[in-house]
Amino acid sequence: MGRVVGVLAVQGDYAKHMEVLGRIGAPAQEVRTVEDLDQVDRLIIPGGESTTVGLLLQRFGLGEEIVRRAGSGMPVWGTCMGLILLAREVEGRDQWTLGLLDVKVRRNAFGSQVNSFEDSVEIDGWEEPALGVFIRAPVVVDHGPEVEAFAQYQGQIVGVRQGTIIGTSFHPELTSDTRIHQEFVSK
């Protein structure tokens, strides 16, 4: 297997991640089935609707396979919906997730669409902040000891890492800032 980045293309803004990967010259492939997942060595879970994608991941066995691959070391990065699907728990809801990050998330933490916004986000180890685009975004409200919170916005945790699994509340794929993509691809 060469180094190919998979982008989960069940629903959501997967095309935007594909565009960024194209811009930084990383070989990439859309993932809709278990067979597609076999072709990639890392996976991005894009923004979208977590209930929709959660249902479809359960219905066709792809969710199970993502958990299995992640367990054997496949790096996974989730943006917005991706963070929700990676979480162990969704606050106040009995929602199915992949459970790969030991975090509890709050959905729509900033309110509905009229409260969506963009602002700079401090990232640990970065000199220049990232431009965070938050669209009906979740935040991390609780996390286990193995989880490192690497991005905060107004005291809320908006970026986490646990081993090879990363989650961000915001959408770097909607901006021209490719730093997180480059970091994810190069590891």
Place this chain on the structure above:
Amino acid sequence: MSTKNGSLGSTAQRTWREKVGLAEMLKGGVIMDVTNAEQARIAEDAGAVAVMALERVPADIRRDGGVARMSDPEMILAIKDSVTIPVMAKCRIGHFAEAQILEAIEVDFIDESEVLTPADEENHVDKHAFTVPFVCGARNLGEALRRCGEGAAMIRTKGEAGTGDVVEAVRHMRAIMREIRQVQIAREDELFVLAKEMQAPLEMVRAVHESGRLPVPNFSAGGIATPADASLMMQLGAETVFVGSGIFKSGDPARRAKAIVESVLFHKDPKKLAEISRDLGEPMVGINVSSLNERELLATRGW
């Protein structure tokens, strides 16, 4: 693009990027018309990416006649409380006061819709003036780009709502995709006349020429009733489908809703579509668009 995005260091609400961004998040999905909280939950459980809250689905608006207006905020709020997915609602064409009310109750998207009775026969809503994003219907590229010029963050084909007949959605999607290709291959110096002929803003025509796509996500609506219809529209270039009367006017809404969601994901896989389409119960009865007279058409509303 005339609308500026925010830059580092400033909180820039109501930016173009967030409005179009939410539309991007809804790609590859199904948006369903619902008339109460129970239907909204059925839609969410089936995998809808958003619901359109309205008092009467287009098939009933067509049957009942009279003036069709914005829904009661009470009913929209009840639906908002019952689901976590985005909730959209319709205002009449040009009725910016209805749009202001919908924004005040924080719906996630406003559909300035020809399905309701138009309030203004010249002007559409100035959608740049709102924080909430708008979706508008279109029958061709010129109409789509005029709406984008007014600030629409999502375009959908109009189709012919409430009929269950996909023929108009096909006509409109084919027209938009064909005209995009024509703009794309035109010479730079031909764009001025193309913009004039299509009555579209020049900057929008330029954006299509450069990107080969609409400046905003391109969805499909109006007459989609089966998984095969959804697959057809996706293969013709739709990035998400709206299903209005097609689900809750069918024999087994939960089942049909789930099947249409799956058919969008597997729209290029006929074997899976065959499986998905099996034993779904009665589809909505439907009306042949060709049997309607000119005055009964909804798609001709909006300019």
